[in-house]
Amino acid sequence: MTRFHSRRLSIQTFEERRLLAAVDIPDDLSAAPSAIVSAPVNIDTAVGVRAAEIRLSYDTSVLDIDPDAITLGSVWGTGSDAQITANVDDAAGTIVIFVASSSELTGISGSLVELPFEVASNAVIDSTTVLDLTLVTLNEGQISVDPSPIAGTDSTDGLLTITGDATGSDSISGFVYADANGDNVVGTGEAIPGVTITLVNTTTGAEQQTTTGEDGSYQFTQLAAGTYRIVQTQPSAYLDGGDNELTVSLTDGSALEDQDFRELGLLPQYIYNRLLTTRVLPVGSSEWNDTITQINADAASDASTLASQATSTSQTSAATTTSADDNSSAAGNTATGEPIAAAEIAAAFAPPAAGEPLSPAELLATSPNETDTPPTTAVTPSPVTTADDDREDTDAVDTVFSNNLF
Incomplete structure (x- = not known):
């Protein structure tokens, strides 16, 4: 009697048949004292990677790093929704990085993260310092890393040579x-x-x-x-x-x-009321430059706050919108990122007719970011004044505010 043997099909998950990934830091890095050197954590192939935990240590007497400067590496691309969180312990000289994306990466090699270290000004020329890669976990351990980084000397560690400044x-x-x-x-x-x-x-x-x-x-x-x-x-x-x-x-x-x-x-949310007042004129004066400097500082602070919110799951999009709105002083109904025409700005800050009282909103029209709000009774918006002694300043402001820019 002939016997027939049946074979049952089985399904093997992608992670089970995944090849090992190799992760390391280059051992041929070089930089001069006081210079900044970018140290990548490289991976040979990122197929299927959607999350990574990276830990390393460094010599704090030779290197320094700002956690906010640590960025996503090349494998994540420019259109990725990957988020990065980096924690740096300056005392211990340790870095812990978490990266997560909603979708898996394709077969590509490159860097998982980029670490911009600043070399100490007193670093000894021709000396070396080790970047000790101590742990790399991919997809919560579902993708194996070989060789596996350990604390201490191994082939995954990076090496930086201090060179003379050319x-x-x-x-x-x-x-x-x-x-x-x-x-x-x-x-x-x-x-x-x-x-x-x-x-x-x-x-x-x-x-x-x-x-x-x-x-x-x-x-x-x-x-x-x-x-x-x-x-x-x-x-x-x-x-x-x-x-x-x-x-x-x-x-x-x-x-x-x-x-x-x-x-x-x-951008509309950074057009402060004080730019329209004679207090900062003429254009290009030290007072004008001080106001522009303050605008830049406020914008950088807002960008840092929004970046922190993006990495926290507890923050909502409504909170981000509120953060942007708090810095708006002249945007009106204009969409964020859309420039405001000079005519619209002038109309928005035109003074009331003679004898007409100011509304509470007009009395409080100064940007909430301004720390040196002038008395409302002493400020006259220059784009709409008719006084002869203000005409030159008005023309200068109109020039800068032309072409829907300021």
């Missing part, structure tokens, strides 16, 4: 500005101070940072010949006017100028 006589300079009149030139009142500019040597990976001055200018000096990336951190209070990264090449003895970053103008 200097030269070259320089790079430029401006960050809001192009109110559309002429692609930095004009009066258009400078944006306090913007972070990062310079990266594409050969060594060494970084240095500066911020724009009161006139919107920045400069890097004593540079060696080579190729560099100039990266602007987009100022939160402004509409993005174009690329935030430039790539340039320097030859010996060159001074590269006019490496500018152009923005389109203030």
Whole structure:
């Protein structure tokens, strides 16, 4: 009698047939004292990864890091909804990072996270320091990591060599500005101070940072010949006017100028009432620049707050909307991110007819972010005044507020 043997089909989960993933930090990093070096935590293939826990330790006498500067790596892409939470213990020299995404990654290699360390100014030239990768967990342990990182020396650890700062006589300079009149030139009142500019040597990976001055200018000096990336951190209070990264090449003895970053103008929620008053005029005065600096600081604070809220599941979208609304002083019914026409601004702050009392709303019309609110009886909105001695200031304001920018 012939016997037949039946075979029952079984289903194997994706994680069960998943190949091992290798995760490590490069061991050929280098940077000079006081420089910033980006240390990636790399993965050979990220197929199926949707969450990661990463732990490492470092020498606090040589390196320092800001937890807010730790960013998602290249494998997550630009359109990912992945969220990152980083905790740094400065005393112990430990970092704990959690990354989570709603969808799994495809087969791609690259970095899970990027760690921008700042090298101590007194770091010893030609010395080395270890970035000890102590734990990596993928998808709560469903994806194995081989070799598995451990505390202490192993093949997953990174190594940073402190090198001499390669200097030269070259320089790079430029401006960050809001192009109110559309002429692609930095004009009066258009400078944006306090913007972070990062310079990266594409050969060594060494970084240095500066911020724009009161006139919107920045400069890097004593540079060696080579190729560099100039990266602007987009100022939160402004509409993005174009690329935030430039790539340039320097030859010996060159001074590269006019490496500018152009923005389109203030977002509606950051058009403070005081910009429309004679108290900060003329445009480009120290009082005007102080107000613009305060706007930039408020916007950066708002952006940091919103980023923190995005990583907390306890925060709601309504709270985020409230945070943005608290800083609005002249947006009216205009959608967030849409510039306001100069005519609309002038109409919104036009004074009442002679003898007509001010409403409570008009009396409290100053931006809630302003810490030095002037007496309401002493301020006259300059865009609508008819006094001869204010005409010159009014024309200057109209110029800056033209083209729906300020």
